[in-house]
Amino acid sequence: MSASARSEGPPRASSAPLGGSALHGVFSKSGEAKSVGAPYSLELKDLRKSFGKTEIIRGANLAVKPGEGVAIIGPNGAGKSTLFNLISGRFEPTSGDVLLNGQRINGKKPFEINRMGLSRSFQITNIFPKLSVFENLRCGVLWSLGYKYTFFKFLADLDDANERAEKLMAMIKLDKKHDVLATNLTYAEQRALEIGITIAGGAGVILLDEPTAGMSRSETSRFISLIKEVTVGNTLLTFE
Amino acid sequence: MVFGLADKIAVVVYGEVIAYDTPEAVRADKRVQEAYLGSSVADAQAGGH
Numbered sequence: 001m002s003a004s005a006r007s008e009g010p011p012r013a014s015s016a017p018l019g020g021s022a023l024h025g026v027f028s029k030s031g032e033a034k035s036v037g038a039p040y041s042l043e044l045k046d047l048r049k050s051f052g053k054t055e056i057i058r059g060a061n062l063a064v065k066p067g068e069g070v071a072i073i074g075p076n077g078a079g080k081s082t083l084f085n086l087i088s089g090r091f092e093p094t095s096g097d098v099l100l101n102g103q104r105i106n107g108k109k110p111f112e113i114n115r116m117g118l119s120r121s122f123q124i125t126n127i128f129p130k131l132s133v134f135e136n137l138r139c140g141v142l143w144s145l146g147y148k149y150t151f152f153k154f155l156a157d158l159d160d161a162n163e164r165a166e167k168l169m170a171m172i173k174l175d176k177k178h179d180v181l182a183t184n185l186t187y188a189e190q191r192a193l194e195i196g197i198t199i200a201g202g203a204g205v206i207l208l209d210e211p212t213a214g215m216s217r218s219e220t221s222r223f224i225s226l227i228k229e230v231t232v233g234n235t236l237l238t239f240e
Numbered sequence: 241m242v243f244g245l246a247d248k249i250a251v252v253v254y255g256e257v258i259a260y261d262t263p264e265a266v267r268a269d270k271r272v273q274e275a276y277l278g279s280s281v282a283d284a285q286a287g288g289h
Contacts, residue, residue, distance in 0.1 A: 044257070058255035069245045070260075074252035075275060083252060224244045238245055 038102030041066045041205050041235035047096035049082055056082045069236045084209055084239045088120040089113040100205060119203035121211065127193055129183035133174050136182050137165040137196050144201025171230045172196040188219045192226060205235045
């Protein structure tokens with residue numbers, strides 16, 4: 001499978017934008033924060049993280065170019081989850097740096113990092129089971145724009161949010177499930193919805209935690225094609 | 241695994257990125273083989289003892 005993926009050349013950066021850039025037209029919030037022209041989307045520089053006396057991340061270095069798809073693999077306990085949490089802002093590094101589009105993000109809060117253009121997948125429990133597919137996506141769009149408490153701003157931009165949620169729904173191929181409650185979706189559909197919510201803000205860098213965990217082989221291959229499609233042009237890191 | 245999504249693979253072992261390259265190059269990397277299979281297997285594959 002990987003051999004065929006390689007033979008397509010460097011496909012992620014060169015194909016027509018369906019994902020991030022196509023959606024940036026509707027909202028530019030994350031686009032604004034992006035410093036264009038940084039050689040790397042994401043950089044880890046001698047990153048270290050200790051819990052008590054135990055050093056879990058021991059000088060990790062990585063430089064991911066814009067548009068690259070990277071799978072982070074390693075034996076159990078190697079520190080993959082810790083890395084995921086360090087990059088997405090849940091943990092603060094003990095030392096070293098995490099750079100997003102050339103800007104230091106260590107010490108920033110997850111939502112700040114999100115606004116700067118990095119979006120991470122959430123666990124399946126983070127979709128709203130009693131809301132429809134459409135409503136879930138619209139929440140994702142509005143949340144990514146920081147409309148939690150600014151109600152008047154919220155109303156003004158609701159049309160845009162609706163439009164964008166519709167677009168996302170088509171991208172993740174759930175447009176026929178517009179009004180279906182998330183709880184009534186199949187597992188694979190719920191994971192697709194989760195991807196939709198993750199890319200809702202139009203972030204340039206997407207982090208996915210075990211994206212195909214719990215899926216059957218056929219679901220997995222379909223899901224991989226879907227992720228490929230909706231993240232074209234984006235930098236994608238998957239943690240296995 | 242979603243190798244199908246990956247232009248590159250980063251292998252994390254003991255909190256360090258020990259390899260970062262194309263899937264083929266990573267698969268051929270001796271340190272990666274050692275991490276996953278143990279050093280004796282990697283030595284055997286490399287024609288060592």
